[in-house]
Amino acid sequence: MRCSCPKTASRGLRLSESASDSLQVSSFRLRLADIADVDLKHLHTLSIGVGWPHRAEDWQFLREVGKGVVAIDDIGRVLGSAMWFAYDTDFATVGMVITSPRLQAKGAGQWLMGHVRSRLDDRDLGLNATHAARRLYLSMNFKPEAIVYQCQGEAQDPPAFLSASDIVLRPIGPEELDTIADLDEIAFGANRRPLLEKLLSQSRSIALLRDGRIAAFSLCRPFGRGHVIGPVVAETDDDAIAVIRGHIIEHKGAFLRLDTREKKGPFFRFLDDCGLSVFDTVTSMSLGRKRPAVAQGASTKIYGLASHTLG
Structure with missing residues (x-):
């Protein structure tokens, strides 16, 4: 799982609870939406913006086998995403945690992950973290296991x-x-x-x-x-x-x-x-x-x- 959000600092963040359905970042507000309700072209634009290779078809496949949420701004742009894949009653993987460059270091990644965890009950979780995202997951008590090449x-x-x-x-x-x-x-x-x-x-x-x-x-x-x-x-x-x-x-x-x-x-x-x-x-x-x-x-x-x- 790759995440483009390098820090967990909350500069510019005004949020009363981690799982709130909205997030005020600097001068604009983000709202949460179901990833299944978003046009594929907006998801593709999001991943292109952080240099990920996913095609629209790859996004669609992931939506068919998993669930997720997106962060949308006041004019309808998708600026963040997070998905989860529940494989049995007690384990799930997390992936496609993306925040656009303008949201990085503003707490959006932690906000999205809070929603993921709230939807997965007490399941154990696995993910694959980029170098930039590793600090975020360590702050949430994820433990390193191995390197993926x-x-x-x-x-x-x-x-x-x-x-x-x-x-x-x-x-x-x-x-x-x-x-x-x-x-x-x-x-x-x-x-x-x-x-x-x-x-x-x-x-x-x-x-x-x-x-x-x-x-x-x-x-x-x-x-x-x-x-x-x-x-x-x-x-x-x-x-x-x-x-x-x-x-x-x-x-x-x-x-x-x-x-x-x-x-x-x-x-x-x-x-x-x-x-x-x-x-x-x-x-x-x-x-x-x-x-x-x-x-x-x-x-x-x-x-x-x-x-x-x-x-």
């Missing part, structure tokens, strides 16, 4: 890779949704079946079968400047490489992205060899329980995030 670039021919002889690679069938959802839950720590169903409808998929069962999988879909690979779920680096290699070959010469917490080992080196070098980093943070996705010693894990926002 945003690997991207023009995809190149992957190096030679000898797959194990006991595996089969093929697309995921719609009847296998429950199987991959169970595998993803082990790695992620929460059930994301509805999200995976939606992702499957928009993605090319690769499953790795061993002894007749799915042991790893990856999805690849249009996003931002090109395509993004994720989620990638596997037990070993070799299995993770096996399920992304086909995507890289398919998109050779085009822009490709994969977000991972792996900083060393064969999987990370493979990404670099394929032209997907580290462009930026964010910090995975949590409020409440730590997810198996970043726990030490996890056997099945998330090698590639669905996105910064979705985890």
